[in-house]
Amino acid sequence: xxxxxxxxxxxxxxxxxxxxxxxxxxxxxxxxxxxxxxxxxxxxxxxxxxxxxxxxxxxxxxxxxxxxxxxxxxxxxxxxxxxxxxxxxxxxxxxxxxxxxxxxxxxxxxxxxxxxxxxxxxxxxxxxxxxxxxxxxxxxxxxxxxxxxxxxxxxxxxxx
Numbered sequence: 001x002x003x004x005x006x007x008x009x010x011x012x013x014x015x016x017x018x019x020x021x022x023x024x025x026x027x028x029x030x031x032x033x034x035x036x037x038x039x040x041x042x043x044x045x046x047x048x049x050x051x052x053x054x055x056x057x058x059x060x061x062x063x064x065x066x067x068x069x070x071x072x073x074x075x076x077x078x079x080x081x082x083x084x085x086x087x088x089x090x091x092x093x094x095x096x097x098x099x100x101x102x103x104x105x106x107x108x109x110x111x112x113x114x115x116x117x118x119x120x121x122x123x124x125x126x127x128x129x130x131x132x133x134x135x136x137x138x139x140x141x142x143x144x145x146x147x148x149x150x151x152x153x154x155x156x157x158x159x160x
Contacts (some may be wrong), residue, residue, distance in 0.1 A: 002103065005106070021036070075122060094153050110135070
């Protein structure tokens with residue numbers, strides 16, 4: 001069974017986000033071995049300088065890079081990434097699976113972004129579009145799209 005890991009910076013707290021994340025995680029379990037990893041964001045001052053932001057992102061990068069499963073195809077969600085339709089995303093996952101990779105790992109960074117060295121390690125950079133979303137909502141959207149991609153590959157009626 002294919003393994004999918006989603007690494008997220010920060011914890012969900014609101015019950016409605018927790019409920020949605022649990023539902024999509026459960027649904028994904030029918031198609032793959034799914035793991036959600038929540039890593040703590042580095043705390044920064046109220047109005048951090050660019051140097052403080054860079055230092056924080058580098059500390060987060062150490063945590064992230066240590067948690068990417070060995071041999072996984074690695075994708076980061078970033079505004080400058082490629083925009084894909086749900087069908088194209090499903091096709092991308094299908095190609096990864098058929099290439100012999102046993103796992104894929106996705107990353108949603110912190111509110112200040114992702115350190116350049118993490119982006120450089122990525123096999124793919126994916127964008128959720130030009131709009132800005134709260135990280136908690138972005139997590140639910142990513143979970144839904146992962147589930148949709150798996151459902152498309154399985155020929156399910158979920159994707160219409």
